[in-house]
Amino acid sequence: MIRPEDLLRPTPAGLYCPPGDFYVDPVRPVDRAVVTHGHSDHARSGHGAVLATDQTLAIMAERYGEDFTTLRQPVAYGETASHNGVEIKLVPAGHVLGSAQAVVSYQGLTMVVSGDYKRRRDPTCAPFEPVPCHVFISEATFGLPVFTHPPDGEEIARLVQSLGQFPERAHLVGAYALGKAQRVIKLLREQGWERPIYVHGALERLNRLYEREGVDLGPILPATGLKKDALGGEVAIAPPSAIQDRWARRFADPVTAFASGWMLVKARAKQRGVELPLVISDHADWPELIATFEEIRPEEVWITHGREEGLLRWAELNGTKARALRLVGYDEEDDEAPDERPD
Template sequence: MIIDDFVFINDNGLYCKYGDFYLDPILPVKTAIISHAHADHAVSGNGSVYCTASTRALMELRYSRYAARTFQVVRYDESFVINGIKITFIPAGHMLGSAMVLMEYKDSTYLYTGDYKIQPDDTCEPIAWVKADVLITESTFADPKIIHPNPVDEIKKLNGIQSNILLGAYATGKSQRLIRMITDHAPRKKILVHHRIMAINKIYENAGFKLGNYQLYGRKLMKAQDEFVYIVPPFTFDSYIRASGVKRLFASGWNKLQVNKEDTLFISDHVDWNDILEAVRQVAPTQIWTLHGNGRHLQAYYGDSIKVKLLN
């Protein structure tokens, strides 16, 4: 039997009272299960953190000794138990080390997706599917009007831009995916990387994911027009708003982050409407609980066939 309040949101985030733990808490807690290392899912200062090895490495890089009091590193498909709840990490395909969290309790199963991605990505473990009674899914882009374009087609747009490019991207996950894709699909481009991204690249490559061809940014290099693509994190991108001699682009699935009407780069690491429908087909839940977005379109789509509950 599905427990209606198996997880719910309180001031600290998404809480499972039956196991007395949080999933990706927004404030430090005693026990946290962290799905992936993006800062909006992995805060510092938790007591005991359960996560994958790559998530731990990325959290320690960002937070140093404040990352957590203790880490419990768990491999994919390796189950562990917290207060009677059996938990298993399933690859989420979102970024290096990202995991969906399968929870089994009193003959019912609950799959928390965290952020996940179905699109191919050579810089992280591909998504895997399991069946569950309840799918607890992110709904960032849960709108029938939002269908992500093919990421390879988007990257190939860079081949038509002859000037140097200042390419804004989140440092963790997105930048590494872009390096790999530009290397593969826009090979004439010379990739320069901001120094804050270099240490993250090392973690990816230590995990066995080769990113391709890139070098550390140098000011003298960018003075020449030689089809350079300089990948920078958002704070640097914003500070270069008046940069001359470059085409400014920001790689994102969000329309509001596109900075040129004539040159856009829609590359998302989240599921779109069709991807969520595919997740429902694969997981085959009897209920869907939504987070991080508007689940009302899913309520309307499934009607009485599948119960859809909005957790936020």
């Protein structure tokens, strides 16, 4: 069996596979890329060839244009592709639509690159699937014990309760355009909210893509062309930047909300001027990270980005070999891509 560092190694461009001559989620244009999901800190344009799920390729085309790469290589969940003798399999990561873990196998060694992932049920994407492996390469966005997120349903129930308490006020929810916005919409529907949900223009194309992929979002209307002081008692969803922009001034005394795992930190909510913080994350929290490691039981854990020190300490205390890769170029939570700026 070869050494793990001979199969995947950190470079300034991202994780590189020397025998396969490809990168996983490279942060700069490369000849061959395996892309785990469509957020723009992981999925960038300009690569020569991109291997990803059909949904991730569709998201990249929607965001960057049809010519975002020279060659698309779609791989379904569970299907195995091969390059230079290195096998690559994609399995669900539970992060957003089309998100995948990259399972890389060569000469008896199996390494799993998680990309970004979560363990909670999400009605908009396939759930995370644990894969036995020698080395598990994990994100650590919320890799500290303080990050224990409440149930998503409880947070959405707080939003519905506020709508009942303040029927004269618009409720403006900041949510990232890819994944978080659609998840909030579906969770609202599950709480019985059947009225139209209004959306910022930056969300419309991705909402349509989710609908084409079979995710029914219910009645959606554009939050444009409205009279001043509009949408009292209604829900509008927009990129986080828009809720602090002049775009938000059209709404009736809005209750500003923000759906993010970082809303657990009161100082962050206060800094953003958020009246109704909703702790809803598309990343694993601390208990979920630890439960994943204990379930998979890899020989080694590599930490790619986020709160590395907490997980390294946990690994030390629990007799698990671990290292921090200290990769740069990945955002703390879901990034705001260019098409998510206010209109």
